[in-house]
Structure formats: structure tokens, C-alpha cells
Amino acid sequence: MLARAGHEVTLIGRQAHVEAVRKQGLRLQTATEDIHVPMNASTEVSAVQGADVVLFCVKSTDTESAAAQIKPFLAPGTLVLTLQNGVDNDERASAVLGPDRPVAPVVVYVATAMAGPGHVRHFGRGELVIAPTPASDRVAQQFAKAGIPTQVSHNVRGALWSKLIINCAYNALSALTQMPYGWLVEQGGVNPLIDDIIDECLAVARADGIDLPEKLRDTVHGLPQTMPGQLSSTAQDLARHKPTEIDHLNGYVVQRGKAHGVPTPVNNTLLVLVQLAQTPRSATPSR
Known part of the structure; x- marks a missing residue:
């Protein structure tokens, strides 16, 4: 452009x-x-x-x-x-x-x-x-x-964190299912899971002193309406057998959570699952 x-x-x-x-x-x-x-x-x-x-x-x-x-x-x-x-x-x-x-x-x-x-x-x-x-x-x-x-x-730092929370909510789920955002939120149990992800991210952001918008939760849940057919960048990386940015998304929230003593079990689970999914099959030990 x-x-x-x-x-x-x-x-x-x-x-x-x-x-x-x-x-x-x-x-x-x-x-x-x-x-x-x-x-x-x-x-x-x-x-x-x-x-x-x-x-x-x-x-x-x-x-x-x-x-x-x-x-x-x-x-x-x-x-x-x-x-x-x-x-x-x-x-x-x-x-x-x-x-x-x-x-x-x-x-x-x-x-x-x-x-x-x-x-x-x-x-x-x-x-x-x-x-x-x-x-x-x-x-x-x-x-x-x-x-x-x-x-x-x-307050670009707050805007960066807002996008980070959006990425944490959708990137790993889209990557692990290889499905777009619109499909994800139509599945049972996904929206409550996204709320759990958001809760952890907000707790870590508060501990980090980040100034976030009041209606961020609504923004996160509204994303699939504007991008229903979008596969996350993490999903695209996995599909191409490329390293993902998961360590800098959910992994960053886990890292900062540990630094502040804030538990992040849901984000950590997504981090580990994507790390496993991107591990080369040649690294799997033979039986």
C-alpha cells in the first residue's frame, strides 16, 4: 500500500x-x-x-x-x-x-x-x-x-499486551486444531476456556503494571466476528513445519507469571502442547 x-x-x-x-x-x-x-x-x-x-x-x-x-x-x-x-x-x-x-x-x-x-x-x-x-x-x-x-x-505497551492476550486466547487453539477462529468459538467449551486464558493473562498483566482497556474481554471475544476465516500465525507455522512464536505468546505470560508468583496453568498447558506439536518427529525416540 x-x-x-x-x-x-x-x-x-x-x-x-x-x-x-x-x-x-x-x-x-x-x-x-x-x-x-x-x-x-x-x-x-x-x-x-x-x-x-x-x-x-x-x-x-x-x-x-x-x-x-x-x-x-x-x-x-x-x-x-x-x-x-x-x-x-x-x-x-x-x-x-x-x-x-x-x-x-x-x-x-x-x-x-x-x-x-x-x-x-x-x-x-x-x-x-x-x-x-x-x-x-x-x-x-x-x-x-x-x-x-x-x-x-x-500507551503502546498496553496495546501490545492487549494483542498478546488476543493471541494467547486464539493462536494455540487454532494451531492445535488447524481451524479458523469462527469455527473455534462455535465448539462447546471453547469460550469458557478462552475466559480462563484471559483471566490468567489479566492477572499477569496487572502484576506487571500494564494499563489495559476496560472492555478488553469483549474485544477478545469479538475477534472471530471480524476474522472468522483466519487461521492463526501459529497454525500457519505448524502447517508449514516451521518453528512457532509460542514461547513469545503464551510462553511469555507463563514466564512473567513465574516472575510474579501468578499461576498460569492454562497458558502453560497450551505452551507445552504447541511445543510438542512442533517437535520434529525425528526427535521421537524409537521403541
Whole structure:
């Protein structure tokens, strides 16, 4: 969308995606259009050189390694926006990049999936919440002009936690069943289970001093109405036999719960089940 609005955009990714984008542009398929958007694409991290803004979109498990790879090519003052799941990626990236390269967390509310090389399927929503920096207002205005609703918030940590709780409620369940959100909440016992997950997350968030919206529970339960056909990112990772971000979702709640002495048995159960599901079968001992 930024490229369509006239911004110079370069994508950095894996070979198959890069080749597809170079040949025909990035394919963006939504409920209302199916288009190819021409833009630059590279497999080399050095392509980040000269960027004013970097949209840092790697999995939470790759935050430190990806930050270390791009660091030599970032000019001082380059704004790095972490568009990732989890709540501490900005702090982890900043620890690697150093004080000369500002890092701001971004909360991403969008349902998408990669349908093939260079092919993005969009299922719903698309708004961003950015932490304040000297450049955040300018960036938010540019995003908004490109059709991306963007808000600058002084409580982005609370927004990150709100999304974390949504992810904790749905990601593991969608992954373990390989079913979308709409189907999940139609099954008996699922909504009370989601309430148990929320209760644990809220208790940990309170212990961590996080300022959360009053009607967060309603927001969590309302998600399937806006994204009924969405498979969670964790489900997509499991289906592709890729490592998941579960350690940075339910696992993070378990970790912070232990630090505060807050029990999190439901989140821990989901954590262990997804970890088992992603364990390579070759690791299973023979009998």
C-alpha cells in the first residue's frame, strides 16, 4: 500500500518470494481486489541501506539475529518499527541496534497469510498503533495517506499486551486444531476456556503494571466476528513445519507469571502442547 501511494519500497525476503515479486510485483489479494504491485525486492539484508524507515517484520524468535544482520547497513537516525507479535521485541532489537537507531514498537491488527511466493491474502482489518518518537507523527500521516489507519499512542505497551492476550486466547487453539477462529468459538467449551486464558493473562498483566482497556474481554471475544476465516500465525507455522512464536505468546505470560508468583496453568498447558506439536518427529525416540 505504501508502494501504491508512491513511496519507494524495498522488500527483503526469501528467494522464492523475491523472484516472484521481481517478475510480476507483489500480489495482493483482498475481498475486493486482486492486484500486482511493482516494487523492489532483494534477498540481501544490505538492501536496507539508505532506508528512512525499516518495517521489521520477522518472527519474534529471529529478532536479535535479524537486528544484528541489518545493523551494519543502517544509518544513524534510521527509524526501525517492530511490526511483530509479542510485547518486548522493540527492547530486544534496540539492545542489538544501539541508541543511535531509534526503535519503536507497533501493534498490528491485520489478518493475512502468504498464499504462495509473492502472494499475500488479506482477510480483514489493517490498522496500526505506533509508539511516539520524533518521527512517529510524520510516519503515521504517511501511512494514513496510503490507506493504512495509523494511531500514535503513549500507551503502546498496553496495546501490545492487549494483542498478546488476543493471541494467547486464539493462536494455540487454532494451531492445535488447524481451524479458523469462527469455527473455534462455535465448539462447546471453547469460550469458557478462552475466559480462563484471559483471566490468567489479566492477572499477569496487572502484576506487571500494564494499563489495559476496560472492555478488553469483549474485544477478545469479538475477534472471530471480524476474522472468522483466519487461521492463526501459529497454525500457519505448524502447517508449514516451521518453528512457532509460542514461547513469545503464551510462553511469555507463563514466564512473567513465574516472575510474579501468578499461576498460569492454562497458558502453560497450551505452551507445552504447541511445543510438542512442533517437535520434529525425528526427535521421537524409537521403541
